[in-house]
Amino acid sequence: MRITVDGVRADGRREPMLTSVGFSWATGEALLAAAEPGHGHTALALVATGRFVPSAGTVRLDGAEATSARLRRISAVVDVPGLNDPDDALTLADVVAEGLALAGRRSWPRDVARWLDAHGLTPDRGRRVDQLPGAVRTAVLAGLAVADPEVRFVVLTLPDRHGGDPADWWDLARSLAVGGTGVLVQCTRSSARDLGVDLPAAVGDTLHAPPRVVRREVLRPSGPDPEVEPEGDPGTRQDTEPAEAEEAAR
Template identity: 30%
Template sequence: MDSPHGAAVKAEGFGLKGPRGWVFRGVGIDAAPGSLIALEGPSGSGRTCLLLALTGRMKATEGHAEIGRHRLPKKMAAVRRIAALGPVPGVNDLDQALTVAEQLREGAMLQRRYEAPLRTLLRPRGERRATARTRIDEALAAVGLDPAALPKGERTSVRDLERLEAVRLSVAIALLGGPRLLALDDLDLKLSDAERAEAWALLRSVADRGTTVLAVCSEAPEGVTVVRTGAEPGTGAAAPAKPVPAAPAAEGPKITWGLPPGKDTDPDAPATARPGPEEPPAPAAGAAEPATDHDEATEDTKGADDALAETGRA
């Protein structure tokens, strides 16, 4: 595949406050294009919300971030155009009823319809199909997924994929649009140690090709830029980050800490309130405002929403 120029990721005092208090706060990042960035923390520490905020899917309430020179929270739509989501439960899950071939074709069709220039849609159908097939083959090669090796080849049902195979498929679909930023949630969920190492090797290879990668995890490996959530500022020790070989030379990452849910809680906020849409008629003071795009859900129902409610995982 073509190697897109990755987006630099910078943040200063970045935070999101919900009705029950701060989901994350005081996050600082300074990562060069082509970096591999781990958002590390325990379940419920705001990891998923931070991921969605940095990709323009949730609106931060404090500080700012820059993704490829697009400043958040003002330029959320611009960030969404250059950032693709890999697996994020509750936001862009694979369709379990489809086969691998059908899922890939659907991804290519949506990418062509919503992201490709209008002139692309005017090309002959045979040419469009050939172009889509080429992009699919290149994406599969980039993630190391060989459909022929699956039990029923491309006709294998998505529901029958192993967890790591599903991750590879999701990443392949995300890469079809040539994003500058790739984001994944719960990378190490239900993976053995060996599979976890394979998953990180996959993301390193994507970063080496020029795409900046954000990945939520419980424990990051050595050699990546680490941003930790759920810790008091100034406590603990950040794992030293090593530069990604293909990334341009840059200063070492600036790592700060995000507050866990419940810190600095607003006592006057209603106990059961939820963040409303991005532009509600009468927004509540301090409420987090997620984006409203169809496939870019307001909150991860298994992560972001529960994190704000302080009863689940993020």
Template identity: 35%
Template structure:
């Protein structure tokens, strides 16, 4: 399990900055949502948060959490290469997205190749529609499939999900997938827009969960996971 922290992470300067300074943190238990607007900023933020973008200011660090979860001296900072291996980009435009026209089977094969899994068929609850276009999947099903495939990669302990709202549908459906993933001990950052963030903030709080999440060595913090940081 890891905790990833952005401390004033920025790319470029002034009004034309590709990414104004962002400070946020994501860790297992509760997903973090950051809103940013304009052009390629969601992609730039996702690249920065996963250690894949050179910063002009600030920093991004990932700490592997000790088993006791106390944040003591047993935690240690990951080196840049290990940070990149530990964080998977999910559906990031221009970087890690898939064409809606390709088949679901093609997406699965490509993601399995990234995970180093070959010679086997993996069932991932896509209702046997593997010959259908990837774009035929609803937003929540699409996200769940990409998450499960990414988690097959060695060393992945965190996810950065980019602009899930762009595929339409009710945000509450894919937000449930995100929350369930974080509860499994995965650090999750969602990069979205201000309108979607506001919508998520209005959703009712989920019922208390007494399943695996409540027994996690790193339980969810009491603070709200939403609106930890916004960019302009």
């Protein structure tokens, strides 16, 4: 699958939220888009995933103009400031329960415990999300986003604002792309430079430039979509535990 963003612009009440941007983005690819904070990151994340209708330009899916509903079904935005970033007072277990529910997964305490154990996070289940290292926070939220089997594209918005080594969240993006997800990571220009991208310091007009793709890695060539796990698969989407279902039937 491929999303093509063609000359999109998003106008605000007083000034543009996003000036003209264009790029293509396929499953199995990890893209790095750089710009200074406050200059279009949120608008681009929302436009590219069908969550905001652009003032100009088009967003296409596999060559055809895509409906907002279709784009929203196959994509997720992760940790967008002021939009879907988790409340800092929530514990990790709370965030996992909410994320599993949003992904259409069962989110009972035992399911949360299984997810945390599978990701080596059981000792941290009671920690507040604002106490987690930045790389762990981003990995948790991204992992919950792709727990929805319909999600094929993920946007990680400014993971560098939580500190840490940019290589950690870029490695996460690459690992998701290896699994067949299309990943767009939005970061500051300085973080892109830390990752080895040859970008000059932002001065003059570049201080207000919109995000632009400065790195692309194809980790898994785009091919046929994997089979989507059917609803009601045991242990994931059913509403009743097997033992409890058997008891209820008696």
